[in-house]
Amino acid sequence: DAGVIQSPRHEVxxxxxxxTLRCKPISGHNSLFWYRQTMMRGxxxxxxxxxxxxxxxxxxxxxxxSAKMPNASFSTLKIQPxxxxxxxxxxxxxxxxxxxxxxxxxxxGSGTQLSVL
Amino acid sequence: GQQLNQSPQSMxxxxxxxxxMNCTSSSIFNTWLWYKQDPGEGPVLLIALYKAGELTxxxxxxxxxxxxxxxxxxxxxxSIPSDVGIYFCAGSSPGANxxxxxxxxxxxSVRP
Numbered sequence: 001d002a003g004v005i006q007s008p009r010h011e012v013x014x015x016x017x018x019x020t021l022r023c024k025p026i027s028g029h030n031s032l033f034w035y036r037q038t039m040m041r042g043x044x045x046x047x048x049x050x051x052x053x054x055x056x057x058x059x060x061x062x063x064x065x066s067a068k069m070p071n072a073s074f075s076t077l078k079i080q081p082x083x084x085x086x087x088x089x090x091x092x093x094x095x096x097x098x099x100x101x102x103x104x105x106x107x108x109g110s111g112t113q114l115s116v117l
Numbered sequence: 118g119q120q121l122n123q124s125p126q127s128m129x130x131x132x133x134x135x136x137x138m139n140c141t142s143s144s145i146f147n148t149w150l151w152y153k154q155d156p157g158e159g160p161v162l163l164i165a166l167y168k169a170g171e172l173t174x175x176x177x178x179x180x181x182x183x184x185x186x187x188x189x190x191x192x193x194x195x196s197i198p199s200d201v202g203i204y205f206c207a208g209s210s211p212g213a214n215x216x217x218x219x220x221x222x223x224x225x226s227v228r229p
Contacts, residue, residue: 004159042205042219042220042221042222043160043205043219045216045217048216056216091159091160093159104148104150104165104209104217105150105162105165106160106162106217107162108158108159108160108161109159110157110158110159111157111158111159
């Protein structure tokens with residue numbers, strides 16, 4: 001079975017440009033999570049969806065970040081305009097079962113390495 | 118917010134040795150999870166613990182949910198080179214709006 005698929009694997013862009021990260025969760029999973037990983041802050045939860053509905057976006061750093069989940073098999077995380085401090089690895093993860101928000105058994109994608117110059 | 122403490126940041130062991138890692142929290146958790154992250158990949162779930170005192174094994178890995186509910190331990194026995202990676206603990210506390218919190222991780226190096 002295919003796991004969580006993220007694209008692109010690497011993204012290099014210039015400050016001010018728009019960046020869109022994409023995620024396809026595991027088929028049948030009903031919760032989707034976006035995380036950001038940096039050396040300084042570790043893994044941070046940005047936002048999560050249940051049944052395509054955003055449940056908690058309190059981790060989104062600022063208005064430059066937005067996420068959508070138009071259907072059960074696709075989600076995007078957009079940064080506009082991007083800044084150098086946004087450079088990080090962005091992970092998408094999905095899970096299934098009764099919704100708790102705790103996302104215990106998360107299945108992670110391979111991540112998108114974002115570099116904003 | 119909730120914090121999980123993992124230390125040291127890095128560990129270096131010889132192949133064949135056992136290694137133990139722990140994770141502590143400032144608050145009570147009702148779920149403890151251990152993940153491993155290989156270079157260039159996302160974290161992969163190793164063991165999940167849901168009950169205080171629970172001891173669970175997965176091959177050479179054994180993890181325990183601390184009795185106080187504020188800590189958890191992961192042991193790796195007879196380490197091999199492919200055990201190299203970053204080991205994260207994660208947990209969630211009781212409550213409807215609780216979210217999973219991750220520790221900063223411990224980078225494990227195994228010398229052949």
